Amino acid sequence: xxxxxxxxxxxxxxxxxxxxxxxxxxxxxxxxxxxxxxxxxxxxxxxxxxxxxxxxxxxxxxxxxxxxxxxxxxxxxxxxxxxxxxxxxxxxxxxxxxxxxxxxxxxxxxxxxxxxxxxxxxxxxxxxxxxxxxxxxxxxxxxxxxxxxxxxxxxxxxxxxxxxxxxxxxxxxxxxxxxxxxxxxxxxxxxxxxxxxxxxxxxxxxxxxxxxxxxxxxxxxxxxxxxxxxxxxxxxxxxxxxxxxxxxxxxxxxxxxxxxxxxxxxxxxxxxxxxxxxxxxxxxxxxxxxxx
Amino acid sequence: xxxxxxxxxxxxxxxxxxxxxxxxxxxxxxxxxxxxxxxxxxxxxxxxxxxxxxxxxxxxxxxxxxxxxxxxxxxxxxxxxxxxxxxxxxxxxxxxxxxxxxxxxxxxxxxxxxxxxxxxxxxxxxxxxxxxxxxxxxxxxxxxxxxxxxxxxxxxxxxxxxxxxxxxxxxxxxxxxxxxxxxxxxxxxxxxxxxxxxxxxxxxxxxxxxxxxxxxxxxxxxxxxxxxxxxxxxxxxxxxxxxxxxxxxxxxxxxxxxxxxxxxxxxxxxxxxxxxxxxxxxxxxxxxxxxx
DNA sequence: CACATTGATACCGCCGAGGTATCGCCGGGT
DNA sequence: ACCCGGCGATACCTCGGCGGTATCAATGTG
Numbered sequence: 001x002x003x004x005x006x007x008x009x010x011x012x013x014x015x016x017x018x019x020x021x022x023x024x025x026x027x028x029x030x031x032x033x034x035x036x037x038x039x040x041x042x043x044x045x046x047x048x049x050x051x052x053x054x055x056x057x058x059x060x061x062x063x064x065x066x067x068x069x070x071x072x073x074x075x076x077x078x079x080x081x082x083x084x085x086x087x088x089x090x091x092x093x094x095x096x097x098x099x100x101x102x103x104x105x106x107x108x109x110x111x112x113x114x115x116x117x118x119x120x121x122x123x124x125x126x127x128x129x130x131x132x133x134x135x136x137x138x139x140x141x142x143x144x145x146x147x148x149x150x151x152x153x154x155x156x157x158x159x160x161x162x163x164x165x166x167x168x169x170x171x172x173x174x175x176x177x178x179x180x181x182x183x184x185x186x187x188x189x190x191x192x193x194x195x196x197x198x199x200x201x202x203x204x205x206x207x208x209x210x211x212x213x214x215x216x217x218x219x220x221x222x223x224x225x226x227x228x229x230x231x232x233x234x235x236x237x238x239x240x241x242x243x244x245x246x247x248x249x250x251x252x253x254x255x256x257x258x259x260x261x262x263x264x265x266x267x268x269x270x271x272x273x274x275x276x277x278x279x280x281x282x283x284x285x286x287x288x289x290x291x292x
Numbered sequence: 293x294x295x296x297x298x299x300x301x302x303x304x305x306x307x308x309x310x311x312x313x314x315x316x317x318x319x320x321x322x323x324x325x326x327x328x329x330x331x332x333x334x335x336x337x338x339x340x341x342x343x344x345x346x347x348x349x350x351x352x353x354x355x356x357x358x359x360x361x362x363x364x365x366x367x368x369x370x371x372x373x374x375x376x377x378x379x380x381x382x383x384x385x386x387x388x389x390x391x392x393x394x395x396x397x398x399x400x401x402x403x404x405x406x407x408x409x410x411x412x413x414x415x416x417x418x419x420x421x422x423x424x425x426x427x428x429x430x431x432x433x434x435x436x437x438x439x440x441x442x443x444x445x446x447x448x449x450x451x452x453x454x455x456x457x458x459x460x461x462x463x464x465x466x467x468x469x470x471x472x473x474x475x476x477x478x479x480x481x482x483x484x485x486x487x488x489x490x491x492x493x494x495x496x497x498x499x500x501x502x503x504x505x506x507x508x509x510x511x512x513x514x515x516x517x518x519x520x521x522x523x524x525x526x527x528x529x530x531x532x533x534x535x536x537x538x539x540x541x542x543x544x545x546x547x548x549x550x551x552x553x554x555x556x557x558x559x560x561x562x563x564x565x566x567x568x569x570x571x572x573x574x575x576x577x578x579x580x581x582x583x584x
Numbered sequence: 585c586a587c588a589t590t591g592a593t594a595c596c597g598c599c600g601a602g603g604t605a606t607c608g609c610c611g612g613g614t
Numbered sequence: 615a616c617c618c619g620g621c622g623a624t625a626c627c628t629c630g631g632c633g634g635t636a637t638c639a640a641t642g643t644g
Contacts, residue, residue: 014384015307017632031591044633046591056384058391065590065640073391079568080383080443087379091372092306092348099350099365151372166567167459275458276371309601323622336602338622357609357621 016088018052019081022060025049026078029068083149090151090274097151104133105281108153111138111227116250117174117269117292118157125288132281148274154282159245160268168272171290178264179246182257183238189257196243196263205241208234232256308380310344311373313337314352318370321360375441382443382566389443396425397573400445403430403519408542409466409561409584410449417580424573440566446574451537452560460564463582470556471538474549475530481549488535488555497533500526524548 024034025045035042053060060074070078109118118136125131137153145164147153157173158165180199182189188198200207208231209222217224223240225231228251234240236255245267249258271289273282316326317337327334345352352366362370401410410428417423429445437456439445449465450457472491474481480490491499500523501514509516515532517523520543526532528547537559541550563581565574 013308013312014380015309016305016380017307019380019383020305032589040632041634042591043593043635046593048632050592056387056391058387060387063591065592066642068591071391073387076390077383077387079570080379080386083568084376084379084383087372087376088306088308088311091311091369091376094372095348095350095352095365095369098368099348099363166461169458276375278371324620332601333603334622335604335624338624340601342623355622357623358611360622 014052014055016085018048019085021045021048022052023078023081023085025061025068026070026074026081029070031068086146086150090149093151104135105155105279105285106135106137106153107155107157107285108137108139108144108147109157110144110159114157114247114269117247120292121285121289124292125285128284128288130280130284134285148272151274154277154279155271155273155285158270158272160270161265162267165270165272167275169275169277170270170272171286172268172270173289173292174269175266176245176247176269178243178261178267179249179258180261181232181235181242181244181248181252182259183235183241184255184257186238186257189259191259193260193262196261199241199243199261202241204238205235208240208242306344306347308377310340311377313340314344315370315373315377317341317353317360318362318366321362323360378438378442382441385443396427397447397571397577398427398429398445399447399449399577400429400431400436400439401449402436402451406449406539406561409539412584413577413581416584417577420576420580422572422576426577440564443566446569446571447563447565447577450562450564452562453557454559457562457564459567461567461569462562462564463578464560464562465581465584466561467558468537468539468561470535470553470559471541471550472553473524473527473534473536473540473544474551475527475533476547476549478530478549481551483551485552485554488553491533491535491553494533496530497527500532500534 021034021038024038025031028034028037031045031049032042035045038045049061058073059071060077062069062071107118122134122136125134137147139147144153144156144158145166148156148168156168158170180188180194182205186205188194188202206222208225209217211217211224211226223234225234225240228248231240231242232253235242236253243261243264246258246260252258271286273286277283313326313330316330317323320326320329323337323341324334327337330337341353348369350365351363352369354361354363399410414426414428417426429439431439436445436448436450437458440448440460448460450462472480472486474497478497480486480494483490498514500517501509503509503516503518515526517526517532520540523532523534524545527534528545535553535556538550538552544550563578565578569575
């Protein structure tokens with residue numbers, strides 16, 4: 001050790017390993033399982049967390065020998081730590097991508113939700129003189145945010161108000177009303193339009209329940225669905241109803257009826273990308289999109 | 293080592309230490325100075341960078357024995373790595389703050405640039421039933437973004453189009469035109485209004501040059517200034533002119549004249565905060581601000 | 585009250601981060 | 615042309631800390 005090292009006033013910053021360990025424990029709320037998930041033994045994990053607490057000077061977890069719980073500070077670190085780990089992963093991935101020289105873009109969007117807008121965008125962009133290959137990635141509901149944040153994707157098509165654009169730069173592309181989707185022949189299909197309240201709790205036709213970001217279904221009523229096809233099937237069977245953007249009607253089956261719902265929230269399609277992106281290809285794609 | 297460790301397919305993720313080392317070298321473009329700045333010797337630094345390159349499978353720097361330069365991938369990692377390090381620091385700082393139990397907010401803005409808006413905001417917020425202490429932090433030009441990103445500040449007042457809101461959530465608070473500031477008695481001060489072109493290159497009255505984010509002045513003409521007082525002094529001396537938001541006129545000295553410039557870009561004051569903030573106090577402050 | 589579960593502690597071995605000494609390369613001064 | 619000085623790379627050593635196993639301590643359970 002150098003004799004006159006500057007000696008930083010207090011703990012010289014967390015290592016990502018410590019963050020990964022803490023996030024694992026905070027998610028499992030169980031040292032043993034967290035250690036298993038991390039591929040290490042339990043004692044080093046306990047020590048690492050203790051050391052992290054000492055270095056931060058903060059109690060992160062309350063442990064009894066039977067249960068582990070997050071403190072207030074712990075839940076802050078869980079949230080912020082996940083974001084920080086995503087940023088580190090993003091740095092790694094984007095660096096690797098920059099090195100391979102393949103300047104292709106990865107666009108991510110929810111399966112089935114963008115109608116023909118995506119097709120038009122891809123066509124228009126491909127016609128640009130400086131366009132590069134665009135890989136389209138379809139993913140489940142609300143997984144896009146993560147992909148964009150950790151560098152696996154470069155750009156996304158999101159839908160307000162359902163998706164969150166927190167932390168991204170965005171441009172609005174398109175706004176549209178929503179329609180109720182009902183089984184063909186349902187009494188309400190005669191109406192010219194419906195209100196939210198009319199569709200809210202139709203007897204025997206509950207709104208479906210989508211999985212959360214982590215793949216777990218929230219508590220609540222309604223049949224659990226994972227994609228549009230499942231949902232359409234249920235509606236056709238007379239077991240569910242749904243409200244969705246009107247552009248979806250082009251993809252619906254014949255045996256479904258749609259009725260406009262003017263008082264449903266307007267769905268805005270936006271193109272979103274991580275801030276600080278300096279990629280020319282991305283800038284060109286965004287320019288193309290806003291000109292559509 | 294556990295006999296059946298999952299064995300991650302390739303390098304198990306960068307450590308923040310490696311990132312800090314790389315950023316130091318990339319900024320200095322000199323291993324010796326970077327090592328000195330980091331408080332370590334040069335050989336371990338060389339090794340660490342080599343190892344990082346090996347683990348990423350990417351060449352980050354081109355070294356001849358006389359010069360070090362960033363590769364394309366290296367500059368990506370510099371940009372992304374800084375953001376990642378800021379996120380890690382933010383996690384650390386916000387966790388510490390959450391633990392102390394002081395839920396005070398830190399608001400950051402450019403010195404002298406917000407006129408009375410800030411005073412009104414602080415008064416209105418203090419009158420809210422659930423308000424907490426707000427620490428106001430004034431900083432140099434364009435330093436706010438960093439403070440907000442690395443967790444030293446919770447919320448900022450920024451000015452479009454001069455500041456970047458990349459990566460933050462924002463709400464618009466106020467928009468205003470700009471005025472030209474000239475020495476009292478200058479011929480142009482008789483006019484009712486001016487155009488940008490009129491003020492662009494007045495003989496002997498160049499626009500000033502502000503430092504960049506890192507404190508270094510960009511190349512270019514114009515006298516170098518660090519704050520509004522310096523600028524006013526120069527204008528009063530007949531050595532400079534400037535264009536600034538009209539709300540600044542209340543803070544100007546007597547010996548300066550202002551003339552509206554209708555074709556200057558409109559300056560929008562926005563309140564900005566890091567995404568994912570779940571603080572009730574912050575939400576309340578933002579609500580107050582948007583209601584002004 | 586034995587027992588199982590689970591986090592903490594004790595102790596050990598080894599990898600690797602960081603140190604010093606030195607080399608090889610190259611540009612500039614004379 | 616030659617030597618010198620600056621700089622990054624290499625060689626080699628030391629030691630702190632990470633991860634391992636064995637075990638203890640606390641606590642809920644039958």
